[in-house]
Amino acid sequence: MDEFVQTVKDLLETHQWQELKGLLAPKNPNDLAHIFAEFVPSERAVLFRLLEKQEAVEVFESLPLEEQQELLGSFKQEQLREIVEHMSPDDRAYLLDEVPAKVAKRLLGLLTPEERAATALLLGYGENTAGRIMTPEYIDLKSFVTVGQALEKIRRVGLDKETIYYSYVTDEKRRLIGIVSIRQLVLADPETPVTDIMEQDIIFAHTDDDQEEVAHKMQKYDLLAIPVVDREDRLVGIITHDDVIDIIQDEVTEDIYRLGAVEVPEQNYFKSRIMVVSSHRLGWLLFLLVANTITGNIIIHYSDLLESVIALAAFVPLLTGSGGNIGSQTSTVFVRGIALKEITAKNALRLIFREVWVGLFLGALLGLIVIIWAYWLQGNWMVAIAVGFSLILISTLATFFGSIWPLIFQRLGLDPAMVSAPFISTVVDVLGALTYFTVASFILSYAR
Amino acid sequence: MDEFVQTVKDLLETHQWQELKGLLAPKNPNDLAHIFAEFVPSERAVLFRLLEKQEAVEVFESLPLEEQQELLGSFKQEQLREIVEHMSPDDRAYLLDEVPAKVAKRLLGLLTPEERAATALLLGYGENTAGRIMTPEYIDLKSFVTVGQALEKIRRVGLDKETIYYSYVTDEKRRLIGIVSIRQLVLADPETPVTDIMEQDIIFAHTDDDQEEVAHKMQKYDLLAIPVVDREDRLVGIITHDDVIDIIQDEVTEDIYRLGAVEVPEQNYFKSRIMVVSSHRLGWLLFLLVANTITGNIIIHYSDLLESVIALAAFVPLLTGSGGNIGSQTSTVFVRGIALKEITAKNALRLIFREVWVGLFLGALLGLIVIIWAYWLQGNWMVAIAVGFSLILISTLATFFGSIWPLIFQRLGLDPAMVSAPFISTVVDVLGALTYFTVASFILSYAR
Numbered sequence: 001m002d003e004f005v006q007t008v009k010d011l012l013e014t015h016q017w018q019e020l021k022g023l024l025a026p027k028n029p030n031d032l033a034h035i036f037a038e039f040v041p042s043e044r045a046v047l048f049r050l051l052e053k054q055e056a057v058e059v060f061e062s063l064p065l066e067e068q069q070e071l072l073g074s075f076k077q078e079q080l081r082e083i084v085e086h087m088s089p090d091d092r093a094y095l096l097d098e099v100p101a102k103v104a105k106r107l108l109g110l111l112t113p114e115e116r117a118a119t120a121l122l123l124g125y126g127e128n129t130a131g132r133i134m135t136p137e138y139i140d141l142k143s144f145v146t147v148g149q150a151l152e153k154i155r156r157v158g159l160d161k162e163t164i165y166y167s168y169v170t171d172e173k174r175r176l177i178g179i180v181s182i183r184q185l186v187l188a189d190p191e192t193p194v195t196d197i198m199e200q201d202i203i204f205a206h207t208d209d210d211q212e213e214v215a216h217k218m219q220k221y222d223l224l225a226i227p228v229v230d231r232e233d234r235l236v237g238i239i240t241h242d243d244v245i246d247i248i249q250d251e252v253t254e255d256i257y258r259l260g261a262v263e264v265p266e267q268n269y270f271k272s273r274i275m276v277v278s279s280h281r282l283g284w285l286l287f288l289l290v291a292n293t294i295t296g297n298i299i300i301h302y303s304d305l306l307e308s309v310i311a312l313a314a315f316v317p318l319l320t321g322s323g324g325n326i327g328s329q330t331s332t333v334f335v336r337g338i339a340l341k342e343i344t345a346k347n348a349l350r351l352i353f354r355e356v357w358v359g360l361f362l363g364a365l366l367g368l369i370v371i372i373w374a375y376w377l378q379g380n381w382m383v384a385i386a387v388g389f390s391l392i393l394i395s396t397l398a399t400f401f402g403s404i405w406p407l408i409f410q411r412l413g414l415d416p417a418m419v420s421a422p423f424i425s426t427v428v429d430v431l432g433a434l435t436y437f438t439v440a441s442f443i444l445s446y447a448r
Numbered sequence: 449m450d451e452f453v454q455t456v457k458d459l460l461e462t463h464q465w466q467e468l469k470g471l472l473a474p475k476n477p478n479d480l481a482h483i484f485a486e487f488v489p490s491e492r493a494v495l496f497r498l499l500e501k502q503e504a505v506e507v508f509e510s511l512p513l514e515e516q517q518e519l520l521g522s523f524k525q526e527q528l529r530e531i532v533e534h535m536s537p538d539d540r541a542y543l544l545d546e547v548p549a550k551v552a553k554r555l556l557g558l559l560t561p562e563e564r565a566a567t568a569l570l571l572g573y574g575e576n577t578a579g580r581i582m583t584p585e586y587i588d589l590k591s592f593v594t595v596g597q598a599l600e601k602i603r604r605v606g607l608d609k610e611t612i613y614y615s616y617v618t619d620e621k622r623r624l625i626g627i628v629s630i631r632q633l634v635l636a637d638p639e640t641p642v643t644d645i646m647e648q649d650i651i652f653a654h655t656d657d658d659q660e661e662v663a664h665k666m667q668k669y670d671l672l673a674i675p676v677v678d679r680e681d682r683l684v685g686i687i688t689h690d691d692v693i694d695i696i697q698d699e700v701t702e703d704i705y706r707l708g709a710v711e712v713p714e715q716n717y718f719k720s721r722i723m724v725v726s727s728h729r730l731g732w733l734l735f736l737l738v739a740n741t742i743t744g745n746i747i748i749h750y751s752d753l754l755e756s757v758i759a760l761a762a763f764v765p766l767l768t769g770s771g772g773n774i775g776s777q778t779s780t781v782f783v784r785g786i787a788l789k790e791i792t793a794k795n796a797l798r799l800i801f802r803e804v805w806v807g808l809f810l811g812a813l814l815g816l817i818v819i820i821w822a823y824w825l826q827g828n829w830m831v832a833i834a835v836g837f838s839l840i841l842i843s844t845l846a847t848f849f850g851s852i853w854p855l856i857f858q859r860l861g862l863d864p865a866m867v868s869a870p871f872i873s874t875v876v877d878v879l880g881a882l883t884y885f886t887v888a889s890f891i892l893s894y895a896r
Contacts, residue, residue, distance in 0.1 A: 028649065030669050155635055164631050165613060165672075182630055183612050187603055201476060221478050222690040224613075224672065241689060242670040245696065252700045253784055259707060260780025260869060261773060269781050270790050270799055278809050281777050285814060288773050293825070295765035303758050310751050313761075317743035317768070317877060325709060325736050325870040329729050332708025333717050336701055342718050351718055362726050366733060377741065421708060421869030422773040429765060 005038045012043060021050045029058035036063070045074035057086040066271050069099055072107075081110040089118040090135045090243075130214045131207035133247075134228040134237030139167040141194055143177060148190030150180065163240050165224050169198050176202060176227055176235040204229055207236060214239055215247040255339060258417035259332065261288070284422065291426045295320065295433050302437040305444070311378040312440055315387045316433065318370070323394040323432040324425030326362060330355055330402030331424045338406055338416045352403045359399025363392035386440040393439065394432045401427055453486045460491055469498045477503060481510035493522035505534040514719055517547055520555075529558040537566040538583045538691075578662045579655035581695075582676040582685030587615040589642055591625060596638030598628065611688050613672050617646050624650060624675055624683040652677055655684060662687055663695040703787060706865035707780065709736070732870065739874045743768065743881045750885040753892070759826040760888055763835045764881065766818070771842040771880040772873030774810060778803055778850030779872045786854055786864045800851045807847025811840035834888040841887065842880045849875055 004023075011020045024032065024047065032051075036044050036059065048056055048071065060068060060083050075083065084092060084107050096104045096119065111119065118136050125131025139157065141150050150167060158164045167185070169178040178198030188197050204227045205214045218226050218241065228237045254264045263280040265272055299306070299316065306313050334355075337343040343351055371388035375381060402424050406416035452471075459468045472480065472495065480499075484492050484507065496504055496519065508516060508531050523531065532540060532555050544552045544567065559567065566584050573579025587605065589598050598615060606612045615633070617626040626646030636645050652675045653662045666674050666689065676685045702712045711728040713720055747754070747764065754761050782803075785791040791799055819836035823829060850872050854864035 026649065028651070028669065151634060158631065158635055164634070182634060183606065186599060186612070186630060186634065187606050201474065203476070219693050221476070224689070241672070245667050245693060248693065248696065249788070252704075253788070256704060256707065256780060256784050259704065260777050262777045262781060268790065270785055270795075274802065274806050274809060277806050278813070281774070281806075281810060282813065284777075285770060285773055285810065286817070289766060289770055289814065289818070289821075292766040292769035293762075293821070295769070296762035297825075299765065300758065300762045303761065306761075307755060307758075310748065310755075313751065313754070314741075314744035314748045316764075317747065317881070318737060318740040320765070321740035321743070321870075321874060321877065322733060322737055324873065325733055326729070328868075328870050329708050329710045329732075332704060333710060336704050337718055340697070340701070342716065347718075354718075354722065358722050358725050358729075361722060362729060362733065365726070365730065366737065369734070370737070373737075373741070377745075420776075421873075422769075422776050425772070425869075425873065426769060429769065433765070 005035060008035070008047070009039075012046065017050060020047070024050055025052065025055070029055060030062050032059045033062035037067070041070050041074065045071060048075075049079065053082055053086065057083055061087055061091045064268070065095065066268065068095055069103075072099065072103065077110075080107070085111055085115055088135055089115070089137065090133050092119050093132060125207055128211050129207060130205040130209040130211060130228050130239060131237070133211055133214075133243050134207075134239045136237045138225075138227070138235075138238040139164055140235060141167050141169045141180070143169055143171055143195055145194055146190065147185050147188045147192045147194060147197065150194050151185055151190070154182070154185075163225050163238065166227075166238070167194075168227055168235055168238070169194055170235055173232075174234040176204065176229055176233065178202065179227065202227070205239065206231070211243075211247050212251050215244045215251075218244045219248070255335065255415075255417040258415060259335060259420050261285075261420035261422040284420070288422055288426045291430065295426075295429045298430065298433040298437065302441075305437060305441060309380070309383060309440075309444060311380050311383045312386070312436075314378060315374060315383070316436065319387065319390055319394055319436050320429040320432040322366065322391060323398045323428040324421075326359060326395050327398035327402040327424040327428040328421035330359070330399045331406055331419045332421070334403050334406045335416045335419060338410055343407075348407055352400070352407075355399045355403040356396060359396040360392070362399075363395025366395065367392040382443055383440070386436070386443045389443070390432075390436040390439045393435050394428070397431050397435065398424075398428045401431070453483060456483070456495070457487075460494065465498060468495070472498055473500065473503070477506035478510050480507045484511070485515070489518050489522065493519060496523075497527065501530055501534065505531055509535055509539045512716070513543070514716070516543055517551075520547065520551065525558075528555070533559055533563055536583055537563070537585065538581055540567050541580065573655055576659050577655060578653040578657040578659060578676050578687060579685070581659055581662075581691050582655070582687050584685045586673075586675070586683075586686040587612055588683060589615050589617045589628070591617055591619055591643055593642055594638065595633050595636045595640045595642060595645065598642050599633055599638070602630070602633075611673050611686065614675075614686070615642075616675055616683055616686070617642055618683055621680075622682040624652065624677055624681065626650065627675065650675070653687065654679070659691075659695050660699050663692045663699075666692045667696070703783065703863075703865040706863060707783060707868050709733075709868035709870040732868070736870055736874045739878065743874075743877045746878065746881040746885065750889075753885060753889060757828070757831060757888075757892060759828050759831045760834070760884075762826060763822060763831070764884065767835065767838055767842055767884050768877040768880040770814065770839060771846045771876040772869075774807060774843050775846035775850040775872040775876040776869035778807070778847045779854055779867045780869065782851050782854045783864045783867060786858055791855075796855055800848070800855075803847045803851040804844060807844045808840070810847075811843025814843065815840040830891055831888070834884070834891045837891070838880075838884040838887045841883050842876070845879050845883065846872075846876045849879070 008020065008023065036047060039047065051059060096107060139154055141153065154164055154167065165182050167180050168176055169180065171177050178195065178200050179202055180194055180198045184197050203217065203221050203223065205217065207228055207230050214226060224241045225238045227235055228239060230236050257264050261284040263283060265280050269277060334343065367388040370391050371384045374384035374387045405419045405424065409419055410416045456468065456471065484495060487495065499507060544555060587602055602612055602615065613630050615628050616624055617628065619625050626643065626648050627650055628642055628646045632645050651665065651669050651671065653665065655676055655678050662674060672689045673686045675683055676687060678684050705712050709732040711731060713728050717725060782791060815836040818839050819832045822832035822835045853867045853872060857867055858864045
């Protein structure tokens with residue numbers, strides 16, 4: 001790869017366009033998109049002009065949105081028209097959605113009336129809906145055709161369609177009544193009516209379904225494509241398998257960011273400006289900062305106790321830290337369990353109980369270790385016992401709150417992933433400090 | 449769904465087998481697998497016997513491993529043979545891999561010699577390799593056939609194969625020389641030799657490639673299936689698109705668990721025993737417990753300072769907490785950025801710098817707020833300034849360590865996701881306490 005990039009750079013510098021053209025032509029569009037990332041925008045624009053039209057369109061579709069936008073400015077009018085007109089309608093709608101309104105208008109002006117209509121249709125649906133990511137390029141069959149006529153139609157129009165693996169059978173009102181795979185068509189006798197072999201138990205999506213739900217449905221049923229119907233059950237598009245993985249990856253990135261207490265940015269984090277990035281982190285930080293003050297106030301409240309037995313202070317970070325860690329572990333597996341639908345309304349209570357048992361068990365184990373560890377460090381049995389006993393309580397509380405908070409968030413209609421490690425650590429810090437000082441006061445007053 | 453389950457339960461109780469059969473028959477296997485989860489094992493075994501053979505196999509394949517194992521015991525010999533023999537070889541290999549050796553042997557004994565050979569082949573490859581998840585059921589074409597002959601062959605053998613969307617062209621030594629999609633075959637003239645239309649620029653995997661790499665390759669190139677070749681470049685199997693999403697989900701779960709400082713369990717977390725679950729959490733907890741002790745010792749070390757200005761203690765949780773939160777945010781986006789290959793060796797340095805700028809900016813912003821907040825709480829300007837200034841330093845340090853640790857782990861050949869929120873919080877706690885007391889000593893000594 002690196003060697004290839006170097007060769008391209010050399011040829012670019014020495015203006016050997018023909019050699020470059022020959023070098024780029026046999027490459028896969030996805031590989032080219034990756035290779036292009038190694039060049040500065042002006043070089044990239046030159047390389048683009050050396051590609052065949054179809055190849056250029058495919059490379060362009062494979063580029064990240066930011067690079068697409070950057071390139072748009074460097075195209076000549078004619079080339080721009082060719083690229084944008086030949087993009088698939090869903091990719092084009094996504095691009096038009098994100099460029100400044102002025103650019104979008106200019107791009108729309110370059111399209112043929114039909115292409116414009118197809119794009120406008122997609123742009124009419126809400127963001128993140130099935131309608132927005134579907135393509136109107138599918139093969140539909142009338143209900144009265146035979147297998148032979150269907151294959152004939154696929155041969156005639158197939159090359160233009162994003163997927164020909166399924167064909168959709170519609171009635172006279174354009175309502176979807178069945179699906180045939182090309183597999184079934186190829187395996188069947190040409191004289192058979194398609195209605196005889198079509199699957200009537202159709203799995204489909206509505207235009208206003210959330211794209212994540214559609215992705216999960218396609219994953220659940222292992223579908224290569226899913227048909228999308230409007231409110232009158234008329235077929236309006238299909239969503240293909242290559243969109244599913246992208247949606248799932250986006251969704252997972254969202255969950256991971258939230259688990260790290262970062263608000264989900266609209267653009268790629270690493271390509272946003274510092275101010276934008278900071279603003280996505282400030283909200284949680286301020287909230288948690290205030291919450292952390294509570295822990296501080298608890299410490300101040302018990303300053304007499306701390307002053308009388310200074311050894312107690314040495315274990316505050318250990319206890320609040322361990323509590324936060326146990327709570328984070330719990331909330332992490334619960335958030336993921338909810339996302340993967342392993343935790344349901346039915347088993348939630350049992351799993352919370354189970355988790356609290358885990359907390360008690362971990363707390364007992366760590367508590368024993370900590371008693372010995374604390375005595376060895378500070379040489380005070382009373383303090384060591386207070387620390388160990390507190391850890392058992394804190395660990396149990398941490399698993400309880402770590403498991404119940406994500407479920408509460410879900411019940412409130414919020415994303416359970418918002419129960420981040422920092423969030424749960426802060427909650428458990430407060431509880432941990434309170435528990436520790438209460439236990440320590442009790443044990444020490446008893447000891448005196 | 450719930451209504452359906454109730455109807456099934458009623459029919460089960462009143463032994464109306466024919467009605468039940470009629471009710472279950474038209475359902476989709478994936479839906480049935482979900483519905484079956486609502487029943488106790490003995491009921492499930494009864495329901496299974498009411499399904500048609502092919503339907504039963506498909507439902508069985510859709511069940512989670514634990515439920516498959518549970519069901520195996522309840523089948524009669526003949527039914528067992530039918531189910532296991534008709535499973536696809538990769539699903540079967542996965543099942544055999546996980547059941548006790550005695551059960552595996554019994555199951556293998558039920559297979560035809562060919563099926564046994566196909567399964568043993570897969571079992572010969574290491575876990576998590578392409579060899580293990582491939583299916584040997586693909587369509588191969590000799591290089592001298594025409595499009596018409598190829599379609600004829602697909603019609604003849606197609607129904608047995610897991611995917612017929614691609615056919616693989618091999619030479620006389622069974623080496624893979626090209627791929628034709630059914631799309632190309634349907635669109636081409638029947639007299640054309642397949643070698644004329646086949647794709648020769650093949651994207652393939654080796655049997656010992658890691659399954660995650662293969663999944664990423666299939667994702668990158670939007671493939672429905674990828675051919676797998678052995679060391680002599682001979683075609684031995686294919687991996688189909690339905691495996692890709694599962695692999696990606698598993699991989700993401702692994703990352704999320706590690707980010708929450710939970711070791712990745714071999715079995716489903718929610719179905720493992722409490723002892724197993726606890727053992728997967730204990731390692732990190734013990735390690736972090738020791739690390740937390742360091743923070744405690746720092747506090748003890750500065751106990752004279754704390755006793756002289758007790759207000760200082762109130763802000764320890766705020767500073768270590770905020771530092772941990774900022775560090776967790778940074779490590780989260782960096783770990784995800786590395787996983788998605790957005791952070792590369794080339795841009796890593798620039799992104800670390802950028803992140804440290806974000807830290808400085810956030811620190812300055814929060815620092816200003818905290819100075820006012822701290823003065824309002826404790827009424828001591830010196831303490832307030834020490835807290836604010838420390839926060840700027842801690843925030844900058846937190847972003848530095850949060851961004852550099854995942855990259856160090858990657859360089860050491862470890863999973864960057866092991867830089868969990870608890871891990872980075874603990875590291876930053878130590879640094880935070882040190883920074884705070886150093887700054888406070890300096891400012892207070894200057895003030896006196």
